[in-house]
Amino acid sequence: MTNLLELKDVSKRFGGVQAVRDLSFEVREGEILGLIGPNGAGKSTLFNLINGVFKPDTGNVVFQGEDITGQKPYKIARRGIARAHQIVQPLGALSVLDNCTVGACFGREDLPLTQARETAFEVAQTVGLGDRLQMRASALTTAGKKRLEMARALSARPKLLLLDEVLAGLNPSETEEMIATVRAIRDRGVSILMIEHIMRAIMSLSDRIVVLNLGSKLAEGTPQQVAENPEVITAYLGDASVTHGEEASS
């Protein structure tokens, strides 16, 4: 498999906080790469570095063989990287359909308005917003807004989709639906880099997982390998001996 996105020694510092430190990994064509780590590990910052909201202090971001380090978010979107935000950012006064149309209009395919509306219409259906197309985005429920984030990102017909905690705040049945949606998107050939805290979901969805802690890569591998990595267990659950003790007693 070829690499779609490569990060090479990327670092970002905010004042005294080293948010991301010399981080390197790659997202391969067609895979779902999970990104996990405790709160404050630098996951969302990493997304901001990839899609151009922040410029890395050092290192390079390479997408489809081209260096896109420090380019503006709208240029990176045009290249085919779309993002669903953790904190939903609906264009509140616009309808659900218009929100998706913005994604389609200004995304990778740079569609004219009429075609963009068709794409937006289709995508909204697949994400389960088909019955709320004319609703104002601000009137959607939290779950609806999460879907909208997803729908807008997908309307851009991206090569790479950045999903930032799209499962957070959803109830179990909504989570199941969303997981199915994510799988369906990958099956259509979109590579996915996703941040998620719900372990069961990320373990079952991801082809590979990268674990971040304090801005650096702690581990990388298949879900199985990562789950068995003692360092990961320590970072997540504290001292390994304590956890093992718990297991023994249960």
Added chain:
Amino acid sequence: MLLLRLARRPFFWVIALIVAVFAIAPLIGDNVDLRESLVLDALYIILASNLNIMLGYTGYINFGSIVFFGLGGYICLWLVSGLGLPLAVSLPIAGTCVSGLALVFGLGILRLRGHFFALATIGIIEGVQAFVQNFKPWGGSAGLYLSGGVLKQIGGPANALWVIYFLMIAVMGLSLYLSYAVKSSKFGLGLLAIGQNEDAAAVLGVPTPLYKALAYCTSAFLPAIAGGLFFFKSAFIEPASAFDLTLSTEVIVVVMLGGQGTVFGVALGALLYSELRGYLLTTATFSNFQLVISGALLLLIVLFFPGGLMGWIYSRFPRIQKVLE
């Protein structure tokens, strides 16, 4: 293309109807009073509709929209009186020059957001006014006068007022169609996205710096031409009347009153405001009282009707959204 697509929608014909009423009404009985009142209404509609592209669509408060109007007036009068060019040539030149300037200014000050942008636009008014006051070819603070002779090119003094009136109505029609066309286009969708959440729009791929500058530049063209017509009509221009912060603020009130982001609402707001203003100005007790009213109006709208007239109408009659944009 876009025009053909728009012509299939009812609102296209609503605009045509508005323009027709404006053009025909004063002709009935050669009603000069009505014409003079409507020419001001048209001016408010032009200024408000174009400001709406910045304020209503893009969400940027521009206190300096009047600079376009004033500069357009100056450039046009200077071309007519100083260089002896005909009005028909001077108007488009004025519009193009002011639009070009707006693009350059826009690329600079549109890096600012929110309050800072609003402050910068006030700075632009003051800066341009100070420049013009000291600019000898434009008469400095004394201003520019037109000699009566220039009216010959549009049929002498009696006809001239009618010609200017119809030109003003034409510019008004163009302003309404421009607002509508922008709103119905991909460009407009990008602007609306910026107006809602600029960061999210950029992540979605909207080229925000370029679009904002283009919006600023687009909203400058027709007000500049209106300025040319307005000051040609009065045959006199001076810095204080060309760059009047009061008028600039009034136009913001008009946009808020009508319903920012709507085409019809803003036109309706402009008409109502202009008529009210005319009434208050002509009643002896209320000289300049319109400013008090507009201040109170702005407060009431911001506090109780953030959607303006049109927002209120939409909430009462949701179906009307399909007809009136």
